[in-house]
Amino acid sequence: MIVVYGLSIIQNSTFKIGFTMPSLYAIGVGPGDPELLTLKGARLLREADVVVAPVADPGGSSLAHTVIREFLDPPRQQVLTQVFPMRRESADLEELWTQSAMQVIEFVQAGKKVAFVTLGDPSLYSTFQYLYRQVKRLCPDVPVEIVPGVSSINAAAALADLPLGLGDERLAVLSATSPPDVLHRALEDFDTVVLMKVHRVFVGLRELLAAVGLKEKSVFLKRVGLPGQAVFRELDAVGEDDLDYFSLIIVRKA
Numbered sequence: 001m002i003v004v005y006g007l008s009i010i011q012n013s014t015f016k017i018g019f020t021m022p023s024l025y026a027i028g029v030g031p032g033d034p035e036l037l038t039l040k041g042a043r044l045l046r047e048a049d050v051v052v053a054p055v056a057d058p059g060g061s062s063l064a065h066t067v068i069r070e071f072l073d074p075p076r077q078q079v080l081t082q083v084f085p086m087r088r089e090s091a092d093l094e095e096l097w098t099q100s101a102m103q104v105i106e107f108v109q110a111g112k113k114v115a116f117v118t119l120g121d122p123s124l125y126s127t128f129q130y131l132y133r134q135v136k137r138l139c140p141d142v143p144v145e146i147v148p149g150v151s152s153i154n155a156a157a158a159l160a161d162l163p164l165g166l167g168d169e170r171l172a173v174l175s176a177t178s179p180p181d182v183l184h185r186a187l188e189d190f191d192t193v194v195l196m197k198v199h200r201v202f203v204g205l206r207e208l209l210a211a212v213g214l215k216e217k218s219v220f221l222k223r224v225g226l227p228g229q230a231v232f233r234e235l236d237a238v239g240e241d242d243l244d245y246f247s248l249i250i251v252r253k254a
Contacts, residue, residue, distance in 0.1 A: 023113040024104065024142065026122040026132065028149015029067045032225035032246075036150045037068065044147060045071045048115035050107045052100075054084040054127040063226075064117040078112075084127045093130075101134035108142070121151045124173075125196060152248060153194050156221045160231055162252055164192055169254070176201050176249070180208065187212050193251040199243040206235045214251050222247040 025044050030036035045051065045068055053062035062081055072079060082100040085093065107114050122128040123146060135142055153173060157164045165171045169191035174182070176195040186193050187209070198205055198220070209215040220232040222244040232238050235249075 023108060023111075024135070024144045025113075025115045025147055026126075026128045026144065027068075027115050027117050027147045028121040028126075028151075029064050029117050029119060030150040030225060031120055031152040031155040032063065032067055032223070033155075034067050034070060036155065036225060037071070038147065038149065041068075041147050041149065042071050045115055045117070046073070047113060048077060049112040050114045051077055051079045052104065052114060052116045053079070053081050054116075054118065055081045056084065056086045058083055062117075064119050067119070068117055082131075084130060097130045097134045098138075100131050101138055104131065104135060105139055105142070118149070119152075121149045122146045123148070124151050124153070152224055152246070153196075155224045156194075156248055156250060159224055159229070160219045160221060160233075160250060162192075162219065162250055164194070164250075166254070176205050183208060184212065187214060187251060191253050195249040195251065198249050199245055199247050202238065202243050202247075205249070206238075209235065209249075209251065214253070217253055218249050218251045220247065220249050224248075 025048070027041045027044060029041065051065075051068075051072060053065035055062045060081075065079065065081070082103070083096060084100070085096070104114055104116070116128055116131060118126045118128045120126065132144060135144065153164070170189070171192045171194070172186045172190040173194045173196065174186055176183070176198040177200070183195075183205075195205065206215065209218050215235055218235055220235055220238050220242070221230070222242055223229045223246045226246060228244075230242065232242070
């Protein structure tokens with residue numbers, strides 16, 4: 001939260017703020033099932049004056065907003081979207097993130113309680129981190145409260161009935177788009193490996209898992225907590241239509 005007094009913009013475009021309480025929240029809304037939103041997240045959404053949801057493209061829809069729609073009060077609250085393109089390198093990304101941060105700070109300046117919603121957990125592969133970095137750059141003293149959410153990893157493990165770690169076992173979480181040697185080393189060194197962003201590299205990934213003798217130890221899951229969710233315990237049964245953006249693989253050796 002950030003309840004603010006005396007916020008001003010000084011000549012070097014840095015925001016100067018004095019605070020009594022926080023009023024900016026990053027709320028993890030879970031993988032897609034509204035019932036997986038935490039009680040704290042639901043309460044803060046109801047209390048918010050402004051709810052900000054990320055979209056990949058201008059005019060696009062926000063899945064995070066869809067998840068939390070039933071908790072909102074549109075006549076009272078302002079609900080808006082901010083564009084966070086899903087690409088790694090672009091000259092305009094920093095500018096977009098800065099514009100989003102300035103917009104949020106302006107709401108705070110007006111005394112608004114702002115909630116930024118993000119799928120899963122705000123600290124794990126989350127769009128929120130790009131906004132957070134710019135808010136802190138512009139206003140280092142802004143207190144931001146991060147409200148954890150159920151990650152797709154936890155929801156997928158529960159759906160697949162797989163423990164992520166027991167006793168002294170080691171767990172690795174990494175992007176399936178990592179270099180092959182990084183993937184190979186993780187599969188070799190860890191007891192459980194969660195591979196994110198598998199949809200674009202699935203065929204090569206399946207070949208790698210077969211080559212290291214772990215294809216039969218792998219479970220593919222798509223759209224966990226969303227319509228069309230599915231679990232594949234045989235990777236050869238995964239078809240091209242199953243390669244959804246919201247898909248991952250859990251590799252468990254035990």
